[in-house]
Amino acid sequence: MNNADKQVVLEAHGISKHFPGVIANNNVDLTLHKGEILALLGENGAGKSTLMNVLYGLYHPTEGEIWIKGEKVHLQSPRDAIDHGIGMVHQHFQLVPVMTVAENVILGSEVTTAGGRLNMRQAARQVNELSQKYGLAVDPSAMIEDLPVGIQQRVEIIKALYRQADILILDEPTAVLTPQEANELFHIMRELTAQGVSIIFITHKLKEVLAVADQIAVLRRGEMVGTVLPSEATEASLAEMMVGRNVILQVEKSAAHPGDVILKVEDLAVLDDRKTSVVNGVSLEVRAGEVLGIAGVQGNGQRELVEALTGIRSVASGHFFIQGHDATHYTPRQITMLEVAHIPEDREKHGLVMAYPIEDNTVLNQYYVQPYSHNSIVDRGAIRSHANALVKEFDVRTSSVTALASTLSGGNKQKVIVAREFSKPVKLLIAAQPTRGIDVGSIEFIHKQIIKQRDNGVAVLLVSAELDEIMSLSDRIAVMFEGHIMATLPIAEATREKLGLLMAGSHS
Amino acid sequence: MAIQASEKGPTSSFGERLASFWRSASVPIMAILLAALIGAIILLLSGANPIDAYAALFKGSFSNARAIGRTLEKATPLILGGLAVAFAFKGGLFNIGGQGQLLIGAIVSAAIGFGLGGLPFIIHMPLALIGGAIAGALYASIAGALKAYTGAHEVITTIMLNFVAINITDFLANGPWKDEGIVARTPAILETAAIPKLDNIPLGFFIAVAVAIIIWYLLFRTTLGFEIRTVGLNPNAAKYSGILVARLTVLTMAISGFLAGLGGSIETLGVVGRFQPGFNVGLGFDGITIALLARTHPLAVIPAAILIGAMQAGSSQMQFDAKVSFEIIDVIQALILFFVSAEMIVRWILRIRADGDGGVRLSSGWGQG
Amino acid sequence: MTSNVALANNRSWLDFLRKTGVWVGILVVVAAIYGYTTEPQVTTSMLASTLRQSTPLVLGALCGLLGERSGVINIGIEGQMLLSAFVGFLANVYTGNLFIAVAAGVLTGALLGGLLAFMSVTLKMDQIIGGTVINILALGLTGFFYQTGLTTQGKLQPIALGPLADLPLVGPVLFENPPITYLAIILVFIMHYMLFYTRWGLRTRAIGEHPRAADTVGINVNRMRYINVSIAGGIAGLAGAFLTLEAVGSFERAMTNGRGFVALAVMIFGKYMPFGVWGSALLFGFATALQTQLQFSGTIQIPHQFIGMLPYVLTIVVLAGFVGRTRPPAAEGQPYETE
Amino acid sequence: AQDCASADVLCVGLVTDVGEIDDKSFNQSAWEGVQMAANELGAQVEYIETQDAKDYLTNIALFADNGYDIIVTVGFALGEATLEAAAQYPEIKFIGVDQFQGAAVENVAGLIFPEDKSGFLAGALAGMLTQTGTIAAVLGTDLVPPVVAFKEGYEAGARYVNYDVELISTYHPGGLDVAFTDPEWGASTARQAIDLGADVVFGAGGKTGNGALIEVAGTEGLYCIGVDSDQWETVPEAHPCLVSSAMKLITPGVFDTIQSIVDGTFAGGNVVGAVGLAPFHDFDGSVPQDIKDRLEQIRVLLETDAISTGYNPGG
Numbered sequence A: 001m002n003n004a005d006k007q008v009v010l011e012a013h014g015i016s017k018h019f020p021g022v023i024a025n026n027n028v029d030l031t032l033h034k035g036e037i038l039a040l041l042g043e044n045g046a047g048k049s050t051l052m053n054v055l056y057g058l059y060h061p062t063e064g065e066i067w068i069k070g071e072k073v074h075l076q077s078p079r080d081a082i083d084h085g086i087g088m089v090h091q092h093f094q095l096v097p098v099m100t101v102a103e104n105v106i107l108g109s110e111v112t113t114a115g116g117r118l119n120m121r122q123a124a125r126q127v128n129e130l131s132q133k134y135g136l137a138v139d140p141s142a143m144i145e146d147l148p149v150g151i152q153q154r155v156e157i158i159k160a161l162y163r164q165a166d167i168l169i170l171d172e173p174t175a176v177l178t179p180q181e182a183n184e185l186f187h188i189m190r191e192l193t194a195q196g197v198s199i200i201f202i203t204h205k206l207k208e209v210l211a212v213a214d215q216i217a218v219l220r221r222g223e224m225v226g227t228v229l230p231s232e233a234t235e236a237s238l239a240e241m242m243v244g245r246n247v248i249l250q251v252e253k254s255a256a257h258p259g260d261v262i263l264k265v266e267d268l269a270v271l272d273d274r275k276t277s278v279v280n281g282v283s284l285e286v287r288a289g290e291v292l293g294i295a296g297v298q299g300n301g302q303r304e305l306v307e308a309l310t311g312i313r314s315v316a317s318g319h320f321f322i323q324g325h326d327a328t329h330y331t332p333r334q335i336t337m338l339e340v341a342h343i344p345e346d347r348e349k350h351g352l353v354m355a356y357p358i359e360d361n362t363v364l365n366q367y368y369v370q371p372y373s374h375n376s377i378v379d380r381g382a383i384r385s386h387a388n389a390l391v392k393e394f395d396v397r398t399s400s401v402t403a404l405a406s407t408l409s410g411g412n413k414q415k416v417i418v419a420r421e422f423s424k425p426v427k428l429l430i431a432a433q434p435t436r437g438i439d440v441g442s443i444e445f446i447h448k449q450i451i452k453q454r455d456n457g458v459a460v461l462l463v464s465a466e467l468d469e470i471m472s473l474s475d476r477i478a479v480m481f482e483g484h485i486m487a488t489l490p491i492a493e494a495t496r497e498k499l500g501l502l503m504a505g506s507h508s
Numbered sequence B: 001m002a003i004q005a006s007e008k009g010p011t012s013s014f015g016e017r018l019a020s021f022w023r024s025a026s027v028p029i030m031a032i033l034l035a036a037l038i039g040a041i042i043l044l045l046s047g048a049n050p051i052d053a054y055a056a057l058f059k060g061s062f063s064n065a066r067a068i069g070r071t072l073e074k075a076t077p078l079i080l081g082g083l084a085v086a087f088a089f090k091g092g093l094f095n096i097g098g099q100g101q102l103l104i105g106a107i108v109s110a111a112i113g114f115g116l117g118g119l120p121f122i123i124h125m126p127l128a129l130i131g132g133a134i135a136g137a138l139y140a141s142i143a144g145a146l147k148a149y150t151g152a153h154e155v156i157t158t159i160m161l162n163f164v165a166i167n168i169t170d171f172l173a174n175g176p177w178k179d180e181g182i183v184a185r186t187p188a189i190l191e192t193a194a195i196p197k198l199d200n201i202p203l204g205f206f207i208a209v210a211v212a213i214i215i216w217y218l219l220f221r222t223t224l225g226f227e228i229r230t231v232g233l234n235p236n237a238a239k240y241s242g243i244l245v246a247r248l249t250v251l252t253m254a255i256s257g258f259l260a261g262l263g264g265s266i267e268t269l270g271v272v273g274r275f276q277p278g279f280n281v282g283l284g285f286d287g288i289t290i291a292l293l294a295r296t297h298p299l300a301v302i303p304a305a306i307l308i309g310a311m312q313a314g315s316s317q318m319q320f321d322a323k324v325s326f327e328i329i330d331v332i333q334a335l336i337l338f339f340v341s342a343e344m345i346v347r348w349i350l351r352i353r354a355d356g357d358g359g360v361r362l363s364s365g366w367g368q369g
Numbered sequence C: 001m002t003s004n005v006a007l008a009n010n011r012s013w014l015d016f017l018r019k020t021g022v023w024v025g026i027l028v029v030v031a032a033i034y035g036y037t038t039e040p041q042v043t044t045s046m047l048a049s050t051l052r053q054s055t056p057l058v059l060g061a062l063c064g065l066l067g068e069r070s071g072v073i074n075i076g077i078e079g080q081m082l083l084s085a086f087v088g089f090l091a092n093v094y095t096g097n098l099f100i101a102v103a104a105g106v107l108t109g110a111l112l113g114g115l116l117a118f119m120s121v122t123l124k125m126d127q128i129i130g131g132t133v134i135n136i137l138a139l140g141l142t143g144f145f146y147q148t149g150l151t152t153q154g155k156l157q158p159i160a161l162g163p164l165a166d167l168p169l170v171g172p173v174l175f176e177n178p179p180i181t182y183l184a185i186i187l188v189f190i191m192h193y194m195l196f197y198t199r200w201g202l203r204t205r206a207i208g209e210h211p212r213a214a215d216t217v218g219i220n221v222n223r224m225r226y227i228n229v230s231i232a233g234g235i236a237g238l239a240g241a242f243l244t245l246e247a248v249g250s251f252e253r254a255m256t257n258g259r260g261f262v263a264l265a266v267m268i269f270g271k272y273m274p275f276g277v278w279g280s281a282l283l284f285g286f287a288t289a290l291q292t293q294l295q296f297s298g299t300i301q302i303p304h305q306f307i308g309m310l311p312y313v314l315t316i317v318v319l320a321g322f323v324g325r326t327r328p329p330a331a332e333g334q335p336y337e338t339e
Numbered sequence D: 001a002q003d004c005a006s007a008d009v010l011c012v013g014l015v016t017d018v019g020e021i022d023d024k025s026f027n028q029s030a031w032e033g034v035q036m037a038a039n040e041l042g043a044q045v046e047y048i049e050t051q052d053a054k055d056y057l058t059n060i061a062l063f064a065d066n067g068y069d070i071i072v073t074v075g076f077a078l079g080e081a082t083l084e085a086a087a088q089y090p091e092i093k094f095i096g097v098d099q100f101q102g103a104a105v106e107n108v109a110g111l112i113f114p115e116d117k118s119g120f121l122a123g124a125l126a127g128m129l130t131q132t133g134t135i136a137a138v139l140g141t142d143l144v145p146p147v148v149a150f151k152e153g154y155e156a157g158a159r160y161v162n163y164d165v166e167l168i169s170t171y172h173p174g175g176l177d178v179a180f181t182d183p184e185w186g187a188s189t190a191r192q193a194i195d196l197g198a199d200v201v202f203g204a205g206g207k208t209g210n211g212a213l214i215e216v217a218g219t220e221g222l223y224c225i226g227v228d229s230d231q232w233e234t235v236p237e238a239h240p241c242l243v244s245s246a247m248k249l250i251t252p253g254v255f256d257t258i259q260s261i262v263d264g265t266f267a268g269g270n271v272v273g274a275v276g277l278a279p280f281h282d283f284d285g286s287v288p289q290d291i292k293d294r295l296e297q298i299r300v301l302l303e304t305d306a307i308s309t310g311y312n313p314g315g
């Protein structure tokens, strides 16, 4: 493919964007050609979203120029970007949950009848036309909050197309999708490019990049490292470009030596917030010294299962035992006292208190025991030396343990949680999405820590939406679908294809 | 709901301490000065002499032992009201119900004060004092429980409970607990329940200061305080770390109400001597100003309350000497509240960088959990 | 969460109306007709009083509703009403023109709305504190600048709507009212139409639910909040004008007496829907009229304090979800950070 | 200003109850009495508005410490503070408006008014004026004794002249902090009463009552009756209906008591002030002579205690 032949639709020159204390983009150049898919890669915080927000008029660049279809533009607001044919699907969807699909689509570009009344009928018609044209089936009168994320994403794309976007920015669109949904998305993307739409596609998943991109641009620490063709790249070469050093993508681990049963779950049922049953009779066992991975598309009851096992959500029926104790109706603290460690899936919401200094975050699970407090009186000295030791051991990059947790980057936040959970005797580790959204370097470190725990005889229950992570860490893999365990496979028998089918609910 | 206030780890050197003190004290001090300045402009516009007015205000609040005594007397319920708000803030709750809790505390301590005869001072006074405080605590825990178990937002429920408290206390003072005679009020408390005065200085003030220190210690040095602050800053993380959030919410609200109720008790036992409708109006709302002026720090509540107390104590003198009506105090207080919350303005004036310290963000939907 | 959809969408607004409104409506009509046939005078007087007591509450609650729908909590309604009542009164005293006086009241409210917007949007202050500032400020300023001896030059008079006013029961109750009372009712309909059927309404609801989503499609969130909160303030100003220029004809310090807070309760009770607000304001007005009627007739010996606390207890009960959940706009209370 | 400490300067200070000096009610009436003393006796006068009920004593002390000779305290709520101050400053004379003295104290005059008698006259007037047979009273709160006295007297007076009269009266449902400052409630309530057929409305509750008067004035052919002072002067908006007011003559009462102190005839204890109906003003022509005669007759009977209002606060 020769890019020189293709028309350039978007060009960014020397874009810099500074935030107080952070240079998010530094002198970045980017070129997008008509009808191509340009993948943008980079570690967390590399500046990808920032660059896209600049192109979409949400941020104003500190320096640099933007040219769209040969015309130099000054984007004051998203309005201007929209007017120039740019559409963006944000990393976090920008949909109003309590409005219908049609209302969300027309928002900001409404069609009205003469009297200023919204013309919802015409809106619905236009949504239907777009969804037929590009194969994006959705019901215009459905309420957003009732739709699964995959469909919500279609709404986002329709939103852009409705505004006649021919440059589409997709910021990490596959992070929330099943492999099947992701494949559907790639089809849609192909369909769009065939009709002349140009796409910038951001992702952390190297496989996807190699599969769908026409061009790959890599950002590192706010700077453009370079552009490569997929044919010239491998996963390893891309990872190295992103991080700037060699990265070990595969965790090295020896064979497991399972011991006693530490966690035993019998016929467990759990309800979600809407009181519908989302865990339906799950039974499983995790032994000391092994990793049981739970694979599955998000939203199949994994979250509620973990919440039940950690005491945060009450159990509807069934039992579970930890080290032989019936812990079904224990409080979270009672469960913690059974030497259970928990890495929650949402580190900022559940794992840390952002406005606390790092040191206080390192004792969230044990401030109430010796030596961190005596007779309900807190011992600040003990907490501080504990925190200092952990920061050193787990290589948390921070100026001081008195710095607020909110000043840490994502990977370092996760390290604080892992350090905290491993800083007391552990028999059972429940880890939910332990590396979601963090960069390759930190992933590598955390994976090593989990395996180290396993080798020390800890029973590990690992829940992850990343098939790669599950496959590289687990000794056995259970697949969850609609609240059931579809099957449990030893690692040797597990292949991507098999797991993918099970995750989609079909018994092979 | 989340508070953006952050918890700084203890700093070490004296220089650092001084710098950090200035960082947190500069905004309130500037806020007070700015409010006084605008107050002066309003006074000028209304034809009064602001210098005379402020001089009289000072004279009426600090010029002699009696004035100081009065200032401290005024400051006493304000300390407790401010603590009630500040404490709830730390736990992520906005208690606007200080007024109602104070009224309930006041009438219950009055009832114990006049109703239980034959007890010695050493038992009767503390009993009445604590009884009122506990009544305030129970009253506040209604709002706490509603928040914890139904998600009803405490700002609205506490405002509503304020109105309810007025009705309840009026009913009691004009009904079952009414004094003999025609006036709607309870009988006077017995001698054995009264809080004595040391010269001009009311003993209640020292109780309030001691309570402020206890609250500071509780919040920053005990595991309970750690839990309360954790819930205040991130209730989700609190839940994950094994804290029973709902129970703690009720407890936080109860302690907050305990403090407000104690303010009512001290007023009844040390100042008013009985419950009389109309005697405790407006104290609860001052608590918000004081808590924010103190940037929700329990010890800083003491000077903040003394400042507001002094303004109230001096307002009569200001009327007398400078012929300025006392509503100007309200205006100045609103301006202080404005400037202390609108940090941006003050920081811009002072050209100091924000350090994310003390800003409070409590509002969120009324109905959700 | 599907059960809560009622909030933002007109389809389920109809559901809500169907579920509760119709029954309440039928009940009220039946009770009114029954009352009218047995005790015509009592029924008429109570219903007229209900409507009148509800007027400042409807207006105050519409002010709160518009603010919260746009993502700004307004607990300063009380202060906005008070200062507007004062300025409207002064304007009447000095110009003698009621139209100018009402306009002055509305303008004052709008300016205070602008102040709230300034505090919550530009200064990103906590919105509850911003509202509290307005409340204390209004109390202080009106108290400080009020002088006696100012006499108004008339107040707004009832306008009988031709033959409608001669109908039995509904005539005197509904069709013989002074202008702001009519205006309040008309505003309920306008607000409903505007919120759910126009571009402005769609955008308003969007910035209250998900401001960033609105921003990304080119809606200027903060400007819209400024405008809406100012308009809302104007409506509170109208409530203030109602007090001095229509209901009483003079000003007194602190004369709002908590109506602004009750209006907040009315808004929640009305589930952030204009018609819900109207219904709940009527309910609160009815409670007041009823307690007066009970004292008038002297038959019931409940201490009046217990009837007096009824509206507040009712609000708590509603808020606690004992009679159905309310979900406020998701983004209310939070300043919108653009960059 | 002159030096109050000097013996030949007469200084009179006034401390209000919580509320303003210009409340068109008891604070204002008392202040006018003090001002009379300024005009007629050359006294130097000053007032302090109380903001917080706990400041009564403080505010009294401000005058006392500045050498004031006479201090007027307004309202029953100041009773205790006044007595306490009187003990502390025996050389200063105190006039306590609305403060009943159980035991006489030498330097305190309790200026009290039989409001029930005043109300009785108002009720009698209303009972005779009514065409519909229904009369109303819109009242402040029952937390305040004078309001209760006015109400009880009003009802008794109406029954006395017109036994079958329909009486509808109501107190404000709020607390002390709002009951007297809610003209909107007063107006709505008056309207509700009018709709119920009342054609005479007695408004007795500060600004709440004033709201009722103004509302009644908006409908032709109705009467309203004011309270405390002659409200013809204080609420001009009510002129179309204001037939009279149930007065307690605080202004002359205060002035006369000051005068008696200056004259040296002052003894301490209760001073019963005058009560009565205000002039009919514009209604003088329209109130029939027989009603006027009957009122005069009742006034005399009340004065001599030949008839009782039935109001007995003690028991």
Ligand SMILES: Nc1ncnc2c1ncn2[C@@H]1O[C@H](COP(=O)(O)OP(=O)(O)OP(=O)(O)O)[C@@H](O)[C@H]1O
Residues within 6 Å of the ligand: A019, A020, A021, A022, A044, A045, A046, A406, A407, A408, A409, A410, A411, A437, A438, A439
């Ligand atoms: N709004 C902000 N204001 C100031 N500094 C910020 C802000 N957001 C992030 N930072 C700073 O930028 C740095 C990187 O933060 P960020 O959380 O984006 O890292 P990251 O590696 O991208 O992590 P994540 O995996 O969460 O995306 C941190 O030092 C953080 O303090």
Ligand SMILES: Nc1ncnc2c1ncn2[C@@H]1O[C@H](COP(=O)(O)OP(=O)(O)OP(=O)(O)O)[C@@H](O)[C@H]1O
Residues within 6 Å of the ligand: A019, A020, A022, A023, A024, A042, A043, A044, A045, A046, A047, A048, A049, A050, A051, A091, A437, C339
């Ligand atoms: N509004 C902001 N204020 C301050 N700093 C910001 C802001 N937004 C982003 N940053 C910082 O800019 C840097 C780049 O962030 P950006 O979100 O663009 O990263 P990213 O490459 O999209 O990362 P991720 O993979 O986590 O999405 C980070 O350090 C981030 O913390």
Ligand SMILES: [Mg+2]
Residues within 6 Å of the ligand: A044, A045
């Ligand atoms: Mg990032």
Ligand SMILES: [Mg+2]
Residues within 6 Å of the ligand: A048, A049, A050, A091, A171
């Ligand atoms: Mg990003």
